[in-house]
Amino acid sequence: MISITALESNLTDCNSRPIKLAQATSNFKEGEKLGEGGFGGVYIGFIPDLQSYVAVKKILRSSKQRSKEYALEVKIISQLRHRNLVQLIGWCYERKFLLVYVFMPNGSLDSHLFKEQSLLTWETRYKIAQGLASGLLYLHKEGEQCVLHRDIKSSNVMSDSNFNPKLGDFGLARLVDHGKQSQTTILAGTMGCMAPDYVNTGKASKVYSFGVVALEIACGREPIDPKYGSS
Template identity: 70%
Template sequence: MGLAKDGQSLNSTDNTFVAVEFDIYSNGYDPRGEHVAATGNASAMHTIHTWDFRSSLEDTTMAGSPSPNSAPNQRKNKRLGLVVGLGVGGSILLGVFALILFGFWKRNRRDAEAEEDLALDRYMDDEFQRETWPKRFSFNELAYATKNFNDEEKLGQGGFGGVYRGLLRGSNSFIAVKRVSKGSKQGIKEYASEVKIISQLRHRNLVQLIGWCHERRELLLVYELMPNGSLDSHLFTEESLLTWAMRYKVAQGLGSALLYLHEEWEQCVVHRDIKSSNIMLDSNFNAKLGDFGLAMLVDHVKGSQTTILAGTRGYMAPECFTTSKASKESDVYSFGIVALEIACGRKPIKPNAPEDQVVMVEWVWELYRIGKVLEAADPRLGGDFDVQQLERLMIVGLWCAHPDRNLRPSIRQTIHVLNLEAPLPILSSNMPRPEDFAPAMNRHSMSSLSMSNIASDYGGR
């Protein structure tokens, strides 16, 4: 800090201030002896580790001490000036310290973020086999493609983040970019899981992963763009209507995707989040299953794996709540719920429906019991559907959504029925309750998870 001009005499009568200097340059007005002086026109960088200052109002180390014969009010003014000077000087000094500390914090934060990015890269490099993975994009490339993730390009918002439409400059092709929210529960592990699993899968009814990006602490996944959006946007909105032929083709396509995941690939893949919003439709309204953030690999023989509770209520099998096990059977349960959604044109839980229709499975099963299952058909179809197909899809939906996992069909059996290659199953007249099949020690918790009791969790979703 420069507190006086070069050549200015240090006169405490004319220039009443106190200077605390932390630097190395000796100005002409600096007192001789132990001091740290200013740099003048030169420049320097310093780090202050500690400092100490002691003084009294009667004692001064500055040259030109006041005369002992000074008037009392003059001394008082000078003392006041000293106090003010100390206050101002201290404030400036604190400001300098704050700037220094802020600089250290900024630098440390940049270093920490750079270290995190490097750690992420190392982790991903270990996880991804680069010679087989899709393309790695740069953040700038994807930001440009999505107009810097403009809301106008947003296709939807899920629990893990937003999905944006993008246009790649090089190939002039449209893409869908999933930007994982930084505050999302889907972290690096889930991001890596999705890339590792889906990038190895090749099936006409699975969304194709084009590339990925982890840069600037961002996690981005790049998919082929599905022009007709998600299945739920057509089933639950008035603006769009799928014909029955389209719906039945979607159900068959989803079944084909699950058959590939469960039985035809080299490892068994349990998706764990099958729902209508994760089923995308291409330009020809073919179904493509996406969002493998919760997917896991299990042994073909074992067929299940204990894990943390994950998925979407209404689509999750009852046993998931008590055993925390994900399995092919729990995926089949979710398939059954989607099959009923396709046929009925409604969500699994509908709080504003009549009391006996709030829970879709219970409502359709009761209609099955009295032989009027067709009354559950989506009224928007106006009766324009294939009766045999509709009946099969509804009964298959109930079969797959059976509370007892051991009484559900495999996805292969399901496809045979949908393709008219096997007869319809005969279900019990009354819908079994989950607690009827739970181990004795779990029956209390199981009964509290009946479909009727979880309806309140949904609100209007």
């Protein structure tokens, strides 16, 4: 695991050779931004000593609650090791909240399904759906506790150079004892991807959002698309 100190300080690899994250991302230049969500932006960076690109997630630090969410995300994903999960390689929590991931050259699934970045073959679509299912099985069954992602959607499914899927963004994830359900009074997730009964029960579904993504992969339509109207 790479050790990352504050933004103004150093990123250190296994040989303790310092590299600045700000330099790696051109000081978080807008042109280096890969995407942006409710928690902040993701930037591409190049680390010469590692001879590789990385994705740096810069999280907005606006509240104590956000601090707790960041700490929980680091705790959860730093323990995960699976071929279909985006690999976390470092983090920073002094002054700035930063997460450093392995860079995914083919970007997010939604960019291929809805933004016409490339046309996915049926073989590739099947591989993505199967890989995502494998990653979720690992999260739900193979750890000491069940990991509920709570925000499974096509924009959080990344792809490497061979279109192997990698589920990312664990900012809303929760650890739950096996055999129990996560219940909350605050909804977490994305409209169109959450189970309808979640609003009333407060219990997050393990599989509903996967079904939504599977339908998106099959038909190439978003779960909520105003141009098609209501049915």
